Amino acid sequence: MATTIAIANQKGGVGKTTTAVNLAASMAATRRKVLLIDLDPQGNATMGSGVDKYDVENSIYELLIEEKPVKDVAVTDTNGKYHLIAANADATAAEIKLMEVFARELRLRNALKAVQDTYDYIFIDCPPSLNMLTVNGMAAADSILVPMQCEYYALEGLTALMETIRQLADVVNPGLEIEGILRTMYDPRNRLANDVSEQLKNHFGDKVYRTVIPRNVRLAEAPSFGAPAMYYDKSSTGSKAYLSLAGELIRRSENRNEVAEES
Ligand code: ADP
Ligand code: MG
Secondary structure: OOEEEEEOOOOOOOOHHHHHHHHHHHHHHOOOOEEEEEOOOOOHHHHHOOOOHHHOOOOHHHHHOOOOOHHHHOEEOOOOOOEEEOOOOHHHHHHHHHOOOOOHHHHHHHHHHHHOOOOOEEEEEOOOOOOHHHHHHHHHOOEEEEEEEOOOOHHHHHHHHHHHHHHHHHHHOOOOEEEEEEEEEEOOOOHHHHHHHHHHHHHHHHHEEEEEEEOOHHHHHHHHHOOOHHHHOOOOHHHHHHHHHHHHHHHHHHHHHHHHHHO
16 A cells, blocks of 8 residues: 655745655655655646656646546656656646536545555645645645744644644545654754744654754755756755655654554
8 A cells, every 4th residue: 555645835935845856756765666746737846856847748637637547647757766747837727627527626536546556655746725736635645744944933834734634634534644744944053943843843742753854955956957856966965864754754654553553
């Protein structure tokens, strides 16, 4: 069974796409079979994987609206390490067309049923809004990974997001959990960041990943190389942080499985 994780935060620019792309590449580096799904019409996860969003034959549109199977829609990333379902402006059309279809919230979930044994991890990069694409992402996921920047209004935004997830889960995905909260673009010299980080740990305890993603220029410039940072600079602090996050996710899921077996 694949583990499906949606990467979501209604705020833009918090590191969702950077996390989706680098986590996909890091998980693939640990020899897990990975599918990355770009749900954002901006197509940043697509371009960041080295796939030209203007030049793909199939994308999330074909998957959601034409109901083409994952195996026909997925392409490989620039280094052939993981699979990708691309997105571009057509995703906006898909969002509008979804409004007219039956069980519109469950299109992605249903599409992923056929590939549960094909992949170990499926990551979904959500757009920075709560539209029907995001709802599809959350309905298809086992859990949600929330990237956030440790800044002044962060906790407020997070509480709102948690409430949304709870309401949504009630309707379309009762098993939905928060996988974890990831501190991104972290600067340990910044006092406010440290304060917010402490509050976060007090509030959300174990849900806050131990791994912290530092502000790192390699991560910021990676999209212009059209490849996840670890493909061209494995030793950068950004690449190492995402590898360590992949390790943390794997350990967490192993611990959960042990607990499940014991009970
Ligand atoms: P989102 O998908 O939430 O909108 P992005 O992942 O696109 O956020 O990140 C927003 C911007 O910040 C991008 O320009 C990205 O390159 C940059 N960025 C993200 N994470 C880091 C980081 N850890 N260090 C430096 N820059 C980062
Ligand atoms: Mg994004």
